[in-house]
Amino acid sequence: MAKPGLGERLKNLFSKNSSGEDFYEDFEDILIEGDIGAAAAIEISEHLRETFGRKGPESREQVSSELKTLIGGMMNEADTAVDPEKTTIILVLGVNGVGKTTTIAKMAEYYRGKYGLEPVLSAGDTFRAAAIDQLKLHGERLNLKVVHQQPGSDPGAVIYDSIESANARNAKLIIADTAGRMHNKANLVKELQKIDKIIASKASNAEYRKILVIDATTGQNGFRQAELFHEAVGIDQIVLTKYDSSAKGGVAVSISSKLGLPIAFIGTGEKYSDLKVFNTEEYVEKLLS
Ligand SMILES: Nc1nc2c(ncn2[C@@H]2O[C@H](COP(=O)(O)OP(=O)(O)O)[C@@H](O)[C@H]2O)c(=O)[nH]1
Numbered sequence: 001m002a003k004p005g006l007g008e009r010l011k012n013l014f015s016k017n018s019s020g021e022d023f024y025e026d027f028e029d030i031l032i033e034g035d036i037g038a039a040a041a042i043e044i045s046e047h048l049r050e051t052f053g054r055k056g057p058e059s060r061e062q063v064s065s066e067l068k069t070l071i072g073g074m075m076n077e078a079d080t081a082v083d084p085e086k087t088t089i090i091l092v093l094g095v096n097g098v099g100k101t102t103t104i105a106k107m108a109e110y111y112r113g114k115y116g117l118e119p120v121l122s123a124g125d126t127f128r129a130a131a132i133d134q135l136k137l138h139g140e141r142l143n144l145k146v147v148h149q150q151p152g153s154d155p156g157a158v159i160y161d162s163i164e165s166a167n168a169r170n171a172k173l174i175i176a177d178t179a180g181r182m183h184n185k186a187n188l189v190k191e192l193q194k195i196d197k198i199i200a201s202k203a204s205n206a207e208y209r210k211i212l213v214i215d216a217t218t219g220q221n222g223f224r225q226a227e228l229f230h231e232a233v234g235i236d237q238i239v240l241t242k243y244d245s246s247a248k249g250g251v252a253v254s255i256s257s258k259l260g261l262p263i264a265f266i267g268t269g270e271k272y273s274d275l276k277v278f279n280t281e282e283y284v285e286k287l288l289s
């Protein structure tokens with residue numbers, strides 16, 4: 001069963017009748033349990049202290065409405081638009097199992113529907129044969145070109161080929177998969193930097209976007225992943241997956257506010273259509289429900 005959301009916890013807090021300092025301390029705990037992260041939780045509770053003073057707020061409604069404004073103001077919506085006249089390369093990053101490959105298929109479908117583009121998918125996760133097959137299967141189902149090589153081949157070379165292939169067929173969007181696993185962290189970072197360099201050198205006239213996929217159910221672990229990837233290659237946008245299977249997803253608040261990363265999409269299921277453009281208001285509404 002899903003854990004209670006922030007709204008439910010707030011309700012419980014008010015039924016406890018805690019006030020003053022007790023309220024603020026309990027409130028911070030609630031935010032941290034909701035994966036908002038310690039730094040963002042303290043920032044939020046300090047704002048509430050300024051607004052409601054030492055006595056604390058009188059009603060849950062007061063806090064909810066203040067929180068909507070506050071958290072909404074801390075988060076950023078990404079610009080998901082693409083220029084259909086220009087080549088866009090989307091590199092999809094993230095640790096194993098977060099939903100990268102699924103999200104690639106969903107984004108391909110989204111951009112095809114919205115702009116009439118025929119994206120080229122790039123099987124840059126060369127770590128396992130199954131990862132390549134998975135992307136090929138999506139390509140077959142969606143009737144999209146998938147550029148791939150042998151398992152174990154150099155991901156940078158696969159993505160380089162994909163860009164060439166897209167250029168040759170005048171396809172304006174390339175969405176590339178990557179492996180989120182390596183024998184150790186240093187290896188992963190090195191590998192990602194290598195891929196990044198290859199794309200950057202090939203993308204001088206293109207829009208190059210690095211999207212990090214974060215699983216909403218992993219809590220603050222997701223924040224540490226965002227820090228690691230952002231430090232390694234500089235992330236442009238975030239996709240939050242598995243938002244359907246979790247009452248949490250609060251990690252997006254700390255990623256967006258503390259790392260300054262905008263959120264592009266939210267994954268809400270396993271179907272191709274289960275991808276929503278991120279909307280702060282809707283997100284905060286759901287977070288607090
Ligand atoms: N419920 C749900 N499942 C998802 C979502 N996105 C991905 N998944 C599932 O998560 C699992 C891992 O996805 P995959 O794309 O293979 O992850 P990758 O290892 O990062 O490429 C698969 O079973 C997907 O169907 C989502 O938004 N909601």
Ligand SMILES: [Mg+2]
Binds near residue numbers: 102
């Ligand atoms: Mg994958």
